[in-house]
Amino acid sequence: MSDELAATAKELDAGDELAAVRARFVLDDVVYLDGNSLGALPAAVPARIEDVIRREWGELRIRSWGESGWWTAPERIGDRIAPLVGAAAGQIVVGDSTSVNVLKALVGAVRLVDDAEDTGDIREPGYTGVVRDEIVVDATTFPTDGYIAESAARLTGRTLRPVPPGEVPAALSERTAAVLLNHADYRTGRLHDLPSLTAAVHAVGAIAVWDLCHSAGALPVGLDEHGVDLAVGCTYKYLNGGPGSPAYLYVRREHQDRFDSPLPGWNSHAEPFGMREDYEPARGALRGRVGTPDILSMLALETALDVWEGVSIEAVRAKSLALTDFFLECVAAYVPEGRVESLTPVRHEERGSQVALRCADAREVMRRLIERGIVGDFRRPDVLRFGFTPLYVGFADVERAARILAEELR
Structure with a gap:
């Protein structure tokens, strides 16, 4: 079953129209499923903020309220x-x-x-x-x-x-x-x-x-x-x-x-x-x-929004549902029966872009997942929460997260 789902993930990633957007972010080999708490860093932001600090604030100073469009x-x-x-x-x-x-x-x-x-x-x-x-x-x-x-x-x-x-x-x-x-x-x-x-x-x-x-x-x-x-x-x-x-x-x-x-x-x-x-x-x-206005964080946000160039929210929604569907499928296939309970609605019209799993020892499980490079979060008293950001999360990430979750729950 693991080989079959890994192959499915590869096919889904190959057909993902948003796959190229991932390159617009600063990422590593960690599976980051906590974007519903803090989104990943867009790659263009550091250079923009350096320019804001060194040139707009450092050289233009107060002139930037008008000349740099701060106001x-x-x-x-x-x-x-x-x-x-x-x-x-x-x-x-x-x-x-x-x-x-x-x-x-x-x-x-x-x-x-x-x-x-x-x-x-x-x-x-x-x-x-x-x-x-x-x-x-x-x-x-x-x-x-x-x-x-x-x-x-x-x-x-x-x-x-x-x-x-x-x-x-x-x-x-x-x-x-x-x-x-x-x-x-x-x-x-x-x-x-x-x-x-x-x-x-x-x-x-x-x-x-x-x-x-x-x-x-x-x-x-x-x-x-x-x-x-x-x-x-x-x-x-x-x-x-x-x-x-x-x-x-x-x-x-x-x-x-x-x-x-x-x-x-x-x-x-x-x-x-x-x-x-x-x-x-x-x-x-x-x-x-x-x-x-809080200019430094305001302008970081403005540059962060550049990642949406050419991206439709409808495409994001379609991928979000596909990611959460696939994660639930992998969890059902990998995780021992009765070990977790999904709190996330099955019906698409009732589902956001995250999956919440009830687990008796959720805090400790999430700690171990993070140690193994699967980053989600814990919500009291017993919820494992995984957020799926379609702009940079892929289907192979999803399969890997479910597989490692199952290993920890065994």
Whole structure:
């Protein structure tokens, strides 16, 4: 069986239309299956950052804000991310962390609802006079999103209601102000139904906020197509921006003139160098900016996005599903029966770009895998998590990972 699956992997790699993209990254003989935590280094980034430091900062110094385009980086890079999440230009601004952007988006969402109710311009089926006093949050969310949601509820005088994603439609009502959901579950890789959940949120007149950290760069999102109101995401996972690279905020065009960020800063002012005492927000998604952009990591991200030249997100999704299918096939063939349990959905429409395996001694198993050059990660209490980044993971990598996993589990 091992020989057969190794031969299959070789055939699949030979027919992989994305195989050449691997050369755009700095890689070694390690099988790197942790790109859903930190993407690999794009090969062009070191030289770009050296130029930024030595020439733009070292020689041009403050002139680089204008001459090197530092000032416009947040929106310029946002426009490069936009096609990867299905958004038109002018709706994404890059900066700050995911956590900070969650706060902006969630408080901004509640303020959008409050403003609509004050003006009578609420979504269908219409404002009925009931106070929208609830924020619904994904009960399985990454902890920080939950912490921020709880704080946003206190800041806006709302009650926080944690609900499992599958139960969200039934939990929604005319009391719902905003809903914060994850597109893909960070533990299991389960992909939640963004189109139908967004439609359900809109049906009760609420605002939909999506966290795209585990889907952007791994699969089509369709923000514009599906009417998402606000979205946030990080750039250091499937977008390969580097450790701590800045996150982004999507503000749907129709909401931009009413989006009221809870973090107004001089960078989001209509006249940032006017130094006025009164705050007037900039036009468009720029009102999502706050303070001085983090230029070094911002420009590393901009160069990292060059790896997407000539790559379609649809091709990435097709390979992602093929990789995860093949990994599950290899695990079933190699691993002793009953030793692991897959938490990852079988159906493609419910699967992100990772596989999670429940294993009684998961922490120790992952430690040994890493020692043998198979890098995934461990999630408490008993989950082995493997992320599949189609831009640089091949089918031979997948077969090797499953085979070594089986050896350790025996």
